Amino acid sequence: MSLLIENLKKSYRQPDGTPVPVLDIERFEMRGGEQAVLLGSSGCGKTTLLNVIAGIRSPDSGQVLIDNVDVSRLSEPARDRFRAERIGFVFQTFNLLPAFTALENVLLGMSFSGGKSDRSRATELLSRVGLSHRLGNKPAQLSVGERQRVAVARALANSPSLMLADEPTANVDSANQQNVLELIRSACGEQNVTLLLVTHAPAVAEQFDRVEKLVDFNKAAAPLGAAV
Structure with a gap:
């Protein structure tokens, strides 16, 4: 899946109505099957950009061509x-439904696209991420690392052609950070899925051949520490 962003602008409004520019990107492009990382500190617009690409939020102007x-x-x-049919999204906070088991969370991810939930595929995905023994466990019964792996399995459930990963190692202990990163990259590589991962960690970024600093091409990059 190719990705092309052109003349993209996004602002939020303060309580007094004053607009605060968050994204001002002239051009950003990815080829199908490419893996890239966006490196940036808090406030440069990383999460907002992923949400706009995924269609969770709408831009003020410009286009996002997938x-x-x-x-x-x-x-x-x-x-x-x-989004449900063609984009996988690994959220920093996992976004698992607490009342449902690991298997049910993946099955629900399948149902969002309007297609039939495939129990055997969901089981296979959880097995691939090392959770075949946790199918019936709810998120509260899983470690943080295990919850992140469920989130990765759910993101792969509908065989997406574009994977977006928002700080996927930020809430995982150091022992599991590399495992989660390798899991996402290898799963995307096996299925030729285009991967765009954002992080604030140089140690994560240096493992990618293509590293982009968002502040270099986002002219509206917010001050360090701003929440976007």
């Missing part, structure tokens, strides 16, 4: 369907 489909111009229901 295989020549301008996601920003789709209706909200169409964006939700496009």
